[in-house]
Amino acid sequence: MLPDDWHLTQDVDGFLARAGDFLRSRPALHNTPLTDIEKLRIRGTVQHDAEAPVFGRLEAGGEVRAIFYLTPRGRLGLTPLSAEQTDALAAHLAGLGHSPSDVIADHDTAGAFAESWQRHTSAAPVLFWRTHLYRLGTLTPPQPRPEGRGRIAGGQDREQVVRWCREFCVDVGEQRSIDLIDAGSWDDSRFGDRHFTFWETLEGTPVSMAAATSIVGGMVRVDPVYTPANLRGHGYAGAVTVEASRAALAAGATDVVLFTDPDNPTSNALYQRIGYVRVADFAGYKFS
Numbered sequence: 001m002l003p004d005d006w007h008l009t010q011d012v013d014g015f016l017a018r019a020g021d022f023l024r025s026r027p028a029l030h031n032t033p034l035t036d037i038e039k040l041r042i043r044g045t046v047q048h049d050a051e052a053p054v055f056g057r058l059e060a061g062g063e064v065r066a067i068f069y070l071t072p073r074g075r076l077g078l079t080p081l082s083a084e085q086t087d088a089l090a091a092h093l094a095g096l097g098h099s100p101s102d103v104i105a106d107h108d109t110a111g112a113f114a115e116s117w118q119r120h121t122s123a124a125p126v127l128f129w130r131t132h133l134y135r136l137g138t139l140t141p142p143q144p145r146p147e148g149r150g151r152i153a154g155g156q157d158r159e160q161v162v163r164w165c166r167e168f169c170v171d172v173g174e175q176r177s178i179d180l181i182d183a184g185s186w187d188d189s190r191f192g193d194r195h196f197t198f199w200e201t202l203e204g205t206p207v208s209m210a211a212a213t214s215i216v217g218g219m220v221r222v223d224p225v226y227t228p229a230n231l232r233g234h235g236y237a238g239a240v241t242v243e244a245s246r247a248a249l250a251a252g253a254t255d256v257v258l259f260t261d262p263d264n265p266t267s268n269a270l271y272q273r274i275g276y277v278r279v280a281d282f283a284g285y286k287f288s
Helices: 012-025 031-043 083-096 107-121 155-172 175-182 236-250 265-273
Strands: 006-009 054-060 063-070 075-078 102-106 125-136 149-152 195-200 206-212 219-226 255-260 276-287
Touching (some): 006 012, 031 063, 155 175, 236 255
Parallel strands (some): 075 102
Antiparallel strands (some): 054 063, 125 276
């Protein structure tokens, strides 16, 4: 495969005009590129001294077959590629002087790119993210249903939302988000544009929280779901995930997805019980 099969641009609108239909053709599998690229489109170049994002599309027979995007912070996102395609892309990006700090993609593509990048640049990859991707089938409320009710979080709930998002990041070791929250840069964190739902007791005390992205390409991703440690084991996480999923469907989403930790059998079993079906595995690698 020749590098010339890849068409690179820094014009996000032009890129989406050509590659948007491809991304929307598999909204569940492409959920991260859809949300990441939409965020880059909305923000534009807020900081003029920041490096502009780079977008690439792989075309064959006049059709887009795959895409990549490289954010100003160095994250490289990929849609599924063969080992030959990832090697050609790694060689092309290295030749152009691009230096991604990490790559995220489906499990096979991420692993293949990590190997190719090391071969072309000697940068050692380190696995930092493993996850299962689930897509909502038939939404099935948990039985028995815990006492309480769902409620959309509002402006008056911001302090609690921020606090619980930080606690979630501590639990999963998401240091970059912790740093942004502590620096008062909530809007720059990955939670700043989310829509939050609480499960609260009959007395009105929030006991669990779920967030969801805005609809992009018909897709909504539920992320994160968090229950404080002292409140777990009562079914609150399942109930609030159902509420957030129901809200996404009511808003018009055709695909509702979420990621889970492969090493957490409790959450994986929970999401399957309420109607989510595993569709793929994803991975992320950092480069030295």
